[in-house]
Amino acid sequence: MCKILSRIEELSKQEGITIGALEKKIGASKGVLSRAIAKGTDIQAKWIESLVENYPMYSTEWLLTGNGPMLKAATQESQVTAQLSTPTAKDRIPEAFRCLDALHFTHELIPLVSQKAAAGFGNADFAITKSDVKEYYVIPKWRRQHVDFMIEVTGDSMQPKYNAGDVVGCTIIHNSGFIQWNRPHVIATREQGLLIKRLMPGTTANSLSAVSENIQYPPFDIPKDEITGIALVIGHVNLE
Template sequence: MDINGRFNQIITTLFKGNKSAFASAVGVTPSVVDNIVGKRQGKPSFEVLEKVSAIAEINIEWLITGNGNMLKEQTQKPAAITKKEKLISTHSGNETYFESLTETTKKDKGAIPLVSERAVGGFANEHFTIKEKDVLAYYVIPKFRHLGVDFMIEVIGNSMIPRLYPGDIIACSIIHNSQFIQWNKPHLIATREQGLIVKRLRKSMEKDCLLAVSDNHEYDPFDIPKDEIVGIARVVGVIHLE
C-alpha cells in the first residue's frame, strides 16, 4: 500500500469515509484531501503529514513508510503529571506553581479523574458517568477545588498552540445548557464525526452552527452544526507538562 492508500485507510477507519470531516479535523482544505486520495493521487506535503500525525494521532513512520501500526501507542498514564511543581493555569489567567498535585483514589474528597478519550464521548447526557475502566488516575488539585471540574483529559494535537500544547492536561467542567457557553473561551467539544476537539467557541454566521476557532493561526476556523455536537465542556484550567 502506498502513502495515498494509507491516507484513504485513515479516512475509512477513523472518519467512516468522510473526507470533509477528515479535512476539518486535520486543518486542511477538502481540495488538499481530494488531491491525495482522489484520481490525481498527489503526494502530501510534509506540512500535511505533520498535521495528520498530530491531530489524528497517526504514527508518522507508518504514514510515510508503512512500517509499524497506524495509531500511535497510547500510554496509560502521563508520567510527568505525577511529579510536583507543575505549572497550573486557571480560567482567571493567573499562573502559579502548586506543589500539591497528588495522585490519590476515588474515595478522597475532591479527587478528579484523569480520563481516556473514550470516557467522554457522550457527556451531553445529563446522566453522564465515567466508567472506572476509562479512568487513568485520580488527582487532588487544590487550585481546581472550586472550579466545578468534572474530569481532566490530555490534549492531543497542536491546533491550540500557544494556549495549549500536546500532552497538557485540561480540567473540564461539563456544560449542560448551551446558554452557559462562554464565548471565545476554550472548550472541549465532543462531535459525532470528528470526535473530541478543543477550540474556542464563537457565534456563527451560519444557522444552527457554532464557530470553532484555533489559537494556532495555521488552522482556519470552521462551523460545527449543533446537531453534530454531543457534548460541550468548558476548559477551566490547564496543567502544562514539562
C-alpha cells in the same frame, strides 16, 4: 429528605464511585442525584428503593434515618475478613499524598480519563467508571470549579496555549445558553469526536464557530445538531 442525600454521598464514597456512576447504577437519569445534592431538594422514593435493592449490604435504617451502622452486620464481618487485601481510599491516592488525610483527598480527586471515555459526556447516562480512569489529580485551586473530568490534549491546533500531552480540566455545560464566547471548550461531536477549540457564534443561527489558537488552522463552523456535548476548559496542567 435532605439528610438522606448526605448519606447517599457517604454511600458513593464508601463504594469508591462518583454520584454520576451511582445514578447510572440505580437507573436514574444524569443529574437526578447530583442536582438534588447541590440544591438540597428532595428525590423521589423510587430512587431510594432502587438504592436499597442495588446495595443490599447497606442498612436501610441507616439510609432512611441515620441511626445505627452504615453496613449490615454480616457485611461488616466480611469486610473485617477482607481488610488486609481490599484497597483502601488511601491506597487510591497518589503516593506523594499518602502521608496526608485520605478522606480529605477522596473529596477532591479529579479523574483523568481517555478521550474515548470522555467522548460520551454529552449523553444523559454518561458516567465515569473506575476502568475509565487513567490517573487522579489533586488540584486545590480547582476545588470550587466543579471539574467533572480531565483529558490530555492531542495535536497542535491549540498551540501555543496548549501542547500535545497537556492536561485540561473540563466542566460540563448542561445549558448551551451559558457558553462563554472566546473561551476554550471541549466539544463532543458525532463525526469528529472531541475537539478543543475556542467557541464563537457561528455564521448561521444553527452553528457555532470553532477557533484554533494556531493560526495555520482557520476557524470553521460546527452544525449544532452535530454537537452532543460542550464542556468549559477551566485550566490546564503542562510540562515545560
